Amino acid sequence: MSTTFAELSERIGAVGDIYARVHNITRTPDWYLLKLTEELGELTAEHLLLNGQARPNKDGSGGTREALENEAADLFGQFVLYLRANEIDIETAIERKWLRHLDKSADGSRPPVTAP
Template structure:
């Protein structure tokens, strides 16, 4: 089976270069548990923005949708960086965890 996201590794290379710059410029040690902690921080920011977007906080609703999009980008990129740091092959994981259901769905459609 082909990779579900064939450009993923190249994309993560680009993110890592940006993250490496961040570490250099701001003097941030990104080792150890940094990725999981940063991912959790970004999820908190996404939650705050989502609450604003849905009118459930004191934050400005007018710009909240844009903030939700930006925080989703942060969460996704931090997750990809964490996978790289931990040596996780996300293409393999996606294939095993999600895409296996395509075979089941195909079989179900033939049985119907």
């Protein structure tokens, strides 16, 4: 089943609401950004552990592909929450900032426009 980004965002938003309610967290603008930083740190730790560049956890957890993927999912989910909280239309921003470069040729010039 294919899910649009908007649908995924709604579902992630619902989970974020549940999390905040269950843990009695007041989400402020700073909280969203700080939470992103926390999740990036956890992804970094798993990456280093998986690649043998960090000491194993004392309890033996982590250092698996699944743990890395779970931390990537946490980071992505928190990023979606950040976008929602800050009313950022990421699809429009990606089009404007990144995808416009697809119209350029390899040497950076625009390809010639031809009539249809």
